[in-house]
């Protein structure tokens with residue numbers, strides 16, 4: 049059986065230590081093993097990144113961009129293979145994997161413009177014959193720790209920008225679906241990236257803790273669940289590192305009585321059940337304003353959900369695939385059970401889907417639950433499965449209060465025809481990414497991605513302009529050449 053290893057200093061290898069099973073979630077069978085890096089192996093990767101840093105930092109930015117352009121071309125040329133690897137281990141349907149990859153490629157496109165975003169700031173004659181400028185210098189070795197649900201895109205949110213800024217990188221991907229992530233990193237080497245600039249260590253807590261405690265690591269980018277994000281943030285910052293840690297979500301859509309209900313239903317179907325709801329931007333709660341809107345929504349959702357197909361990744365007619373593990377499947381079914389026990393109405397029940405030929409896969413069918421209330425565990429927690437819960441509110445204010453009171457604040461959306469209501473909503477909602485008739489308002493690569501409240505620990509968002517600030521530090525230089533004629537005597541007062 050194949051063992052997926054690490055990429056350190058340009059070499060791919062396993063360290064003969066601990067391993068973990070990787071599953072085909074559609075069959076429920078173990079398909080591969082992944083090596084779990086020891087502390088020593090991670091330290092080797094950090095040392096390789098540290099050694100590669102001086103030369104990489106000094107490589108002219110245009111040359112760095114040229115490698116980035118080749119990397120993008122290689123990803124496009126290998127897109128089918130990457131999507132197949134994602135499908136085999138994550139279970140994501142091929143068209144959905146292609147979308148994830150495309151969004152990752154767009155970050156590389158932005159990173160290709162490093163010459164532009166690293167230009168710095170210059171001011172002439174800030175004093176007599178004195179010029180001043182700010183440079184954005186790389187930090188050194190930077191680490192990334194990523195979740196299972198976007199094995200291509202989320203790592204690509206991080207390392208192209210960090211590396212374009214002149215840093216070197218150690219990535220610790222999810223141990224549950226590591227193959228596509230490793231394959232993409234190997235393509236970066238093929239594009240001409242010098243050895244040691246990009247390293248991948250597969251592993252678990254031991255690898256993560258090594259990265260968090262090693263003095264050579266200057267900054268940590270994390271994406272994953274909230275409790276782990278908080279742990280990463282507090283540990284990394286206590287160790288003097290810069291940290292951005294993106295966490296979990298509970299994204300609400302408000303459905304106003306004036307909404308184009310057919311459109312809202314189509315959008316909700318994709319945003320709630322696409323990728324089996326295993327997206328941090330999935331819409332998992334619909335707040336219908338008024339009983340008429342709620343009843344219409346439920347009736348149309350039932351019709352829209354009837355033909356949905358859950359199945360294996362390779363069949364492009366399937367709408368979504370299995371969950372990542374048996375434990376995830378059990379967790380999602382457990383939340384549906386608990387909502388029912390707490391008095392909610394399971395309108396469409398996906399707990400026992402029929403998937404011919406894949407009886408042991410980790411499947412849950414699309415599920416719709418009505419009459420959910422804020423006290424229920426299924427509402428308070430992130431389910432991360434193909435479950436849409438409906439809450440009935442009497443007014444838009446009440447609907448917005450629910451969102452503002454929730455511990456998460458990643459994404460949200462309003463479906464309405466009323467511009468003034470939409471404007472009020474986007475202005476006052478306590479959420480980082482807002483859609484107006486757009487269900488998955490994932491910012492494009494030249495903006496930045498991040499949530500509010502317990503969906504993000506740290507100050508700067510992922511990719512886009514915020515990532516340039518995150519992966520660089522400012523140095524401001526003030527210069528005078530006395531030979532230009534200005535000579536001053538001793539002064540003990542503060543320069544003004």
Ligand code: NAD
Pocket residue numbers: 193194195196197198202220221222223251252253256257271272273274276277294295296297327328430432458499503
């Ligand atoms: P996870 O938190 O279990 O794992 C994320 C990473 O942390 C993995 O690399 C894992 O190996 C590591 N990790 C897990 N437990 C750890 C521990 N105790 N100590 C140190 N490291 C540990 O998340 P997941 O299940 O892989 O991904 C799903 C979660 O990620 C969901 O909560 C989802 O909302 C969130 N997510 C958020 C965003 C965002 O942008 N906010 C994007 C994608 C996913």
